[in-house]
Amino acid sequence: MTELDKYRKEIDEIDQELTTLFEKRLETVLKVGEYKKTHDLPILDSSREEAVIQKNTERLNNKAYEQELSDFYKALMTITKETQQKLMTEE
Numbered sequence: 565m566t567e568l569d570k571y572r573k574e575i576d577e578i579d580q581e582l583t584t585l586f587e588k589r590l591e592t593v594l595k596v597g598e599y600k601k602t603h604d605l606p607i608l609d610s611s612r613e614e615a616v617i618q619k620n621t622e623r624l625n626n627k628a629y630e631q632e633l634s635d636f637y638k639a640l641m642t643i644t645k646e647t648q649q650k651l652m653t654e655e
């Protein structure tokens with residue numbers, strides 16, 4: 565096995581955990597979406613998004629990744645808002 569193969573195997577294992585966590589987060593986001601739909605609340609909550617990003621960048625061991633993690637959460641929350649939007653337009 566080359567070094568590249570080893571790194572890719574490691575990435576595959578990390579991705580397996582990420583996928584499990586992504587699915588879990590998305591399922592919870594859908595529950596939030598149902599709540600918002602029932603209570604007629606907007607999907608976007610900018611202050612909550614800022615808090616999510618701040619809390620998680622503070623959790624970083626290596627602060628050099630702050631921008632990357634912030635971009636990651638922004639992309640993630642773009643997806644979660646789209647998923648909630650689909651729920652809102654359902655019957």
Ligand SMILES: O=C(O)C(=O)C[C@]1(C(=O)O)C=C[C@@H](O)C=C1
Pocket residue numbers: 593596597607608609610612613616640641644645
């Ligand atoms: O906390 C909420 O209100 C959510 O809908 C979840 C979430 C997220 O993915 O974390 C998604 C959209 C909002 O703008 C803020 C946060």
